[in-house]
Amino acid sequence: MKKIFVIISREYRLRLRRPAFWVLTLLVPLLLAALYAIPVIAAHRNAEPAVVLLVDETDLFRPSITSTESVTYIAMPTLDHARQRLADDEGVDAILHIPQRQTTIPRDAFLYHRDGTPPPALMRQVDNTLQVLLRNAVLEDVYQVEPSVYHSVESTTLHLHARDALSGRDSFAEVKTVMATVLAALMVLALIVFGIQVMRSVQEEKATRVAEVVASSVKPVQLMVGKVAGVALAAVSQLVLWVLLTAAAIGLIQHAAPTLFDQARSQQEASLSVATKGAEATAQYDTAVPLVDEALQGLTAINLPLVASLFALFFLLGYLLYGSLLAALAARLDSDADALQWVLLLLSPLLVTLLLTPLILNAPGGTLAAWLTAIPFTAPVAVLQRLPFGIGIGDVALAALLMAVAFGAAALLAARSYKRHLVG
Amino acid sequence: MLLEVQEISKSYGSQRVLDGLSFTADSGEVVGILGANGAGKTTLLRLVTRLLVPDSGTLLFDGHPLCQDDLAQIGYLPEERGLYRHMRAGEQVVYLARLKGLSHRDAEANARQWFDRLGAADWWSRPVSRLSKGMQQKVQFIATVAHSPRLLILDEPFSGFDRDNAALLQREIQRLSADGTAILLSTHNSEAATALCTKTVQL
Numbered sequence: 001m002k003k004i005f006v007i008i009s010r011e012y013r014l015r016l017r018r019p020a021f022w023v024l025t026l027l028v029p030l031l032l033a034a035l036y037a038i039p040v041i042a043a044h045r046n047a048e049p050a051v052v053l054l055v056d057e058t059d060l061f062r063p064s065i066t067s068t069e070s071v072t073y074i075a076m077p078t079l080d081h082a083r084q085r086l087a088d089d090e091g092v093d094a095i096l097h098i099p100q101r102q103t104t105i106p107r108d109a110f111l112y113h114r115d116g117t118p119p120p121a122l123m124r125q126v127d128n129t130l131q132v133l134l135r136n137a138v139l140e141d142v143y144q145v146e147p148s149v150y151h152s153v154e155s156t157t158l159h160l161h162a163r164d165a166l167s168g169r170d171s172f173a174e175v176k177t178v179m180a181t182v183l184a185a186l187m188v189l190a191l192i193v194f195g196i197q198v199m200r201s202v203q204e205e206k207a208t209r210v211a212e213v214v215a216s217s218v219k220p221v222q223l224m225v226g227k228v229a230g231v232a233l234a235a236v237s238q239l240v241l242w243v244l245l246t247a248a249a250i251g252l253i254q255h256a257a258p259t260l261f262d263q264a265r266s267q268q269e270a271s272l273s274v275a276t277k278g279a280e281a282t283a284q285y286d287t288a289v290p291l292v293d294e295a296l297q298g299l300t301a302i303n304l305p306l307v308a309s310l311f312a313l314f315f316l317l318g319y320l321l322y323g324s325l326l327a328a329l330a331a332r333l334d335s336d337a338d339a340l341q342w343v344l345l346l347l348s349p350l351l352v353t354l355l356l357t358p359l360i361l362n363a364p365g366g367t368l369a370a371w372l373t374a375i376p377f378t379a380p381v382a383v384l385q386r387l388p389f390g391i392g393i394g395d396v397a398l399a400a401l402l403m404a405v406a407f408g409a410a411a412l413l414a415a416r417s418y419k420r421h422l423v424g
Numbered sequence: 425m426l427l428e429v430q431e432i433s434k435s436y437g438s439q440r441v442l443d444g445l446s447f448t449a450d451s452g453e454v455v456g457i458l459g460a461n462g463a464g465k466t467t468l469l470r471l472v473t474r475l476l477v478p479d480s481g482t483l484l485f486d487g488h489p490l491c492q493d494d495l496a497q498i499g500y501l502p503e504e505r506g507l508y509r510h511m512r513a514g515e516q517v518v519y520l521a522r523l524k525g526l527s528h529r530d531a532e533a534n535a536r537q538w539f540d541r542l543g544a545a546d547w548w549s550r551p552v553s554r555l556s557k558g559m560q561q562k563v564q565f566i567a568t569v570a571h572s573p574r575l576l577i578l579d580e581p582f583s584g585f586d587r588d589n590a591a592l593l594q595r596e597i598q599r600l601s602a603d604g605t606a607i608l609l610s611t612h613n614s615e616a617a618t619a620l621c622t623k624t625v626q627l
Contacts, residue, residue, distance in 0.1 A: 002525075003523055003525075005523075005524045006519065006523055007523070010519050014508075014510065014511065018510070061564075073520060112551060149622030186520075192570055196616070204508075204509075205508075207504065208506050208507065208508065208509060209504045210506040210507060211506070212475065212502045212504065212506060213500065213506050213507075213520065213564075213567070214472070214520070215475055215524065216475060216498070216500040217495055217496075217520065217523040217524050218495075218523055219492060355454040419475070
């Protein structure tokens, strides 16, 4: 056991000493923090409203169109006037042209943008405005219905809730589906990334012929277990650092520019009413809030500490199993050229289980899900796919036990392969 | 008798490499393993380090069948040298000595002593990748002896050394032998073999 700890210590320290480890450890949180902050900063920078010249030959929209925080409409008498103004005035961004209608209801509108292609956000906002105004006009002129009345009717919906028959609690099926998919994808990604690290480590020992020296001191199985565990420890350290540093970076950004994020939040809320007014905007906002609430309630209803613990357990078991097999493969292969094909073949159970996500989520307690949970090569993904929906403790225990047994067998196989192909 | 090789045979497929080989090596003896390329020298040394398993015959260490625990008392310098390229030289020797069962403190003390003795103290903190081939050979030799083995197995130990360093190594082998270490020496260097070996095994 002491020798295994010596190997673990070496593998761990070696990885922590590599510049690449720290570059990646610092870079990933910075990237994640940037992913979080850049849209907010970009939105803030684009806070200047776009100026759109309106040429409405139908006279249907001009009377009721009003400027918003993000788009200022200026009515123009003709398209030629508007073109001239666009050419002369740098502050004008686009021309919105609604041609004379051939039918009762106009069918087309054109947005001429200064830079060729208008930003998607501006397109969306102008489009929303036109759709709402057109609908309101049709409601009033054709059907003699007040738009506010129409919207009251439209927003009267029945929400079907899925509930557990025994506890009577909401099932939050959508939230759980998203969570199961994300967890499974994360598991596959983590197993591939860290499994490949073990493989590279073995390839290095094989290439430098150190294996012969080490194997004359320790049993191959000790070498394998120490190597796999050392890389696992480095992987877990990196994951923990990623989580902590990402949280710290986001916290720092929020602390440094609190008004920016408050503005962004209020802009998001306001964006719901971009093309609507008064009661209609309020009603749309009111319908959006319950969706967010439901997601939060769904997350609350899921036992997150249990999910996190089982994710960690099955990541560890999956990593040990696949890490050992990849190490055995690395010992066996003589050229890098063959490696990719064999790695893909070895990892295919994980990828196939990921592809089967829709079928498993359709029946988390079904036969397919049960079999995939029991098979050690597919269990790390299948357990996480089933976890948010509730999985029996017996199934989890059996999966963990079978994976532990499979790891033992894989470690022995890897050790034998190591001894035979590295030094034999 | 420290090492007894009794009627050892080993084949690779249909090719018999060792056929009923027997010899002994006692403390302080330097046993030369001689033979042409492919005669089975490296195979024999790998059998003694348990990297390979004999088809038949027995290996006794200190009177009992050679087992995994005995490897702590054996030092092995393989023909194809191997060191971790990104590890520092001193750290690497300490690591390999710890795998032989030494505590960190003893491993470091022994390793520093050997680095001083072979004029390599300045390399202690250098990564192996920054050492010349000859320097790496020296570090590998230190890694082989740092745990004070009772049986030393040297497979072509002089390859890669210049004349001065080969002479230095030869003196150290003689000194180890004088201190009671049993040595199995496989070499093509007949001069060194004649000077060092107390007996030879022809394969």
